[in-house]
Amino acid sequence: GAVVSQHPSWVICKSGTSVKIECRSLDFQATTMFWYRQFPKQSLMLMATSNEGSKATYEQGVEKDKFLINHASLTLSTLTVTSAHPEDSSFYICSASNRKNNSPLHFGNGTRLTVT
């Protein structure tokens, strides 16, 4: 089945630094990638939707200058958490889909970010 690789699986960083999370579709072309965050014991919250080659669409309340999303190719999207703060500590997950053939969503395994 289709595989989405997310890297790193966990990261610890200091306040004020930036962290980049990668999401790769390994065996299909991902026309659309989604980024989510999840707080403990809560459901997923969609942060943004990115279509290959265009700017990401951010959900209300998500700062686009803080969470930079790049979807430069059909197999790679990145989320960069800039000037990270402890409140950014969360579980970040990506999913990918090829909307041209109405494929289902395929999820990465997530990245646990801890900001100290």
Place this chain on the structure above:
Amino acid sequence: KNEVEQSPQNLTAQEGEFITINCSYSVGISALHWLQQHPGGGIVSLFMLSSGKKKHGRLIATINIQEKHSSLHITASHPRDSAVYICAVESDKLIFGTGTRLQVFP
């Protein structure tokens, strides 16, 4: 009120039992997803539905568009089915339910 409601929030079952998880939504949708999230956080897409019924192994998902309701059934449940099951709908964006935590005991 959430746009996607799941019930129950928590479910405990004995191995072998038939399990049903329900999802109701209040928005127009193009598709509904059932997802499984394991304790480590990894998420697996179980089904994507826009109408009718789908079956995969011991899992069955149904959707009633008129009633805006979907159910996920697990037949002959097993401890390895223990996970959080999440319903998500595609409207103008993806909207997630709060999940159902299932524990199946041997």
